[in-house]
Amino acid sequence: MSNYKRIASLKTADGFANYVETVGVNLQFDRELQHGPDSPLGRPYQLDGFKIGNRFCILPMEGWDGTEDGKPSELTVRRWKNFGESGAKLIWGGEAVAVRHDGRANPNQLMSSDGATADLENLRKVLIAAHEERCGSSDDLLVGLQLTHSGRFARPNDKKRLEPRILYHHPILDRKFNIQPGSPCLTDSEIDDLIGDFVKAAARAEAAGFAFVDLKHCHGYLGHEFLSATTREGRYGGPFENRTRFLREIVAGVRRDAPRLMIGVRLSAFDFLPFKMGDDRRGVPEGHDGFYPHAFGGDAEDPLKVNLAETFQFFDLLDELKIKLVCVSAGSPYYNPHIQRPALFPPSDGYAPPEDPLAGVARQIEVTSELKARYPQLCVVGSGYTYLQDWLPNVGQFYVRAGKVDFVGLGRMVLAYHDLPLDVIKGARLQTKRLCRTFSDCTTGPRNGLVSGCYPLDPFYKEHPQAEQLKVLKQQLK
Ligand SMILES: Cc1cc2nc3c(=O)[nH]c(=O)nc-3n(C[C@H](O)[C@H](O)[C@H](O)COP(=O)(O)O)c2cc1C
Numbered sequence: 001m002s003n004y005k006r007i008a009s010l011k012t013a014d015g016f017a018n019y020v021e022t023v024g025v026n027l028q029f030d031r032e033l034q035h036g037p038d039s040p041l042g043r044p045y046q047l048d049g050f051k052i053g054n055r056f057c058i059l060p061m062e063g064w065d066g067t068e069d070g071k072p073s074e075l076t077v078r079r080w081k082n083f084g085e086s087g088a089k090l091i092w093g094g095e096a097v098a099v100r101h102d103g104r105a106n107p108n109q110l111m112s113s114d115g116a117t118a119d120l121e122n123l124r125k126v127l128i129a130a131h132e133e134r135c136g137s138s139d140d141l142l143v144g145l146q147l148t149h150s151g152r153f154a155r156p157n158d159k160k161r162l163e164p165r166i167l168y169h170h171p172i173l174d175r176k177f178n179i180q181p182g183s184p185c186l187t188d189s190e191i192d193d194l195i196g197d198f199v200k201a202a203a204r205a206e207a208a209g210f211a212f213v214d215l216k217h218c219h220g221y222l223g224h225e226f227l228s229a230t231t232r233e234g235r236y237g238g239p240f241e242n243r244t245r246f247l248r249e250i251v252a253g254v255r256r257d258a259p260r261l262m263i264g265v266r267l268s269a270f271d272f273l274p275f276k277m278g279d280d281r282r283g284v285p286e287g288h289d290g291f292y293p294h295a296f297g298g299d300a301e302d303p304l305k306v307n308l309a310e311t312f313q314f315f316d317l318l319d320e321l322k323i324k325l326v327c328v329s330a331g332s333p334y335y336n337p338h339i340q341r342p343a344l345f346p347p348s349d350g351y352a353p354p355e356d357p358l359a360g361v362a363r364q365i366e367v368t369s370e371l372k373a374r375y376p377q378l379c380v381v382g383s384g385y386t387y388l389q390d391w392l393p394n395v396g397q398f399y400v401r402a403g404k405v406d407f408v409g410l411g412r413m414v415l416a417y418h419d420l421p422l423d424v425i426k427g428a429r430l431q432t433k434r435l436c437r438t439f440s441d442c443t444t445g446p447r448n449g450l451v452s453g454c455y456p457l458d459p460f461y462k463e464h465p466q467a468e469q470l471k472v473l474k475q476q477l478k
């Protein structure tokens with residue numbers, strides 16, 4: 001195992017600051033936390049006249065726990081209730097909802113359909129009711145729905161069987177995920193149809209009362225794959241303009257058919273080479289010689305470095321399309337999770353961290369700050385803060401206070417300690433026993449056919465029948 005220091009052992013601000021310096025990353029934080037409605041994290045944000053009540057955002061977190069026909073289960077409802085109770089005033093999409101069956105990441109992913117619209121509306125209502133009960137008013141709560149097609153990582157019918165819908169043959173990912181060289185790519189006319197499905201799903205989201213939809217462009221799924229489809233021919237590949245046609249056409253359709261809906265985009269703002277497990281279990285980059293044009297926001301000459309030239313172009317496009325809501329993420333949980341969700345403990349199929357996870361956090365924060373500085377008019381949500389654990393509020397407060405990000409997004413932390421935002425804003429002591437310690441069981445579970453949840457820390461999942469299965473499974477995998 002790595003000798004990276006555990007965050008829980010960094011008990012003082014000096015201890016944390018010294019360790020950050022030892023790791024050699026640029027990560028700043030406020031030593032004193034402020035609280036109350038005028039504090040940096042408690043203060044509202046104005047989005048085109050709508051007041052979003054504070055600076056915490058719940059990131060989309062799926063649970064692999066919907067019904068086979070794409071509707072929420074009791075577990076899904078419980079998670080959304082927790083999102084509402086968190087006290088965060090921006091709900092970025094709830095979780096990934098496939099726009100059609102072949103785009104589901106697993107057979108239990110939620111799916112948009114005429115038959116499921118009332119159920120999605122109910123999820124939203126449960127969230128709002130829980131929020132009102134815990135926090136009073138929901139007048140300043142903004143709730144969106146994330147729409148997706150899982151593309152290369154679709155497993156619509158069997159949790160264990162990939163049924164990839166790809167845009168181009170990728171020199172590394174095809175091999176890594178067993179995609180045969182002759183297998184078909186989505187045709188331009190199939191993409192035209194899919195755009196129609198996104199627009200229909202958005203119209204259903206509007207009917208279900210969501211304020212915005214997130215047109216997901218991150219984590220290696222289809223929207224993200226468009227951005228790296230440099231080697232694809234035809235209307236949806238090659239030059240930047242073609243690679244963003246998918247987004248532009250969906251936006252035009254949504255504006256036409258669901259005009260009251262706002263639009264957001266969650267973006268992997270940078271990407272690197274895929275990684276694999278090295279001899280000592282640590283992640284190492286997959287071998288690749290020469291030019292690598294498949295990491296959007298990465299440096300094609302040196303694909304372990306960030307190069308935001310095209311990301312800036314993408315943000316220019318968002319601005320042109322009058323899309324104000326953007327959530328910054330990175331990479332993919334399938335091929336370089338350490339840049340996307342920094343963790344000390346990998347999931348069962350993962351590699352040990354190749355860098356101190358703080359470096360992964362700092363990289364996302366730095367890129368987000370750079371984007372916010374260049375596009376102050378956009379509402380920018382950051383991701384990847386969970387690994388900061390005890391220091392999350394202090395780091396978050398610094399970056400929001402300094403105007404380097406508008407919202408602190410919470411992913412894994414909301415599974416472990418869902419009402420952390422309320423505690424921070426009211427100035428209560430952090431409940432350190434509930435802090436996510438990045439054990440990755442919420443990923444190990446679903447990677448092995450179980451529902452996701454915080455098995456180690458959430459009392460509900462500790463007692464869940466699948467907790468025992470997870471324990472046995474982890475023993476077997478040791
Ligand atoms: C169990 C689990 C489910 C997730 N589900 C989604 C999802 O549905 N959509 C999405 O865009 N990201 C999803 N993510 C990524 C998170 O939103 C977030 O980007 C990531 O966990 C890093 O943030 P954190 O450090 O706060 O956890 C998921 C992550 C985990 C661990």
Ligand code: SF4
Binds near residue numbers: 415437455
């Ligand atoms: S299982 Fe719980 S502690 Fe582990 S990473 Fe997920 S949320 Fe964090």
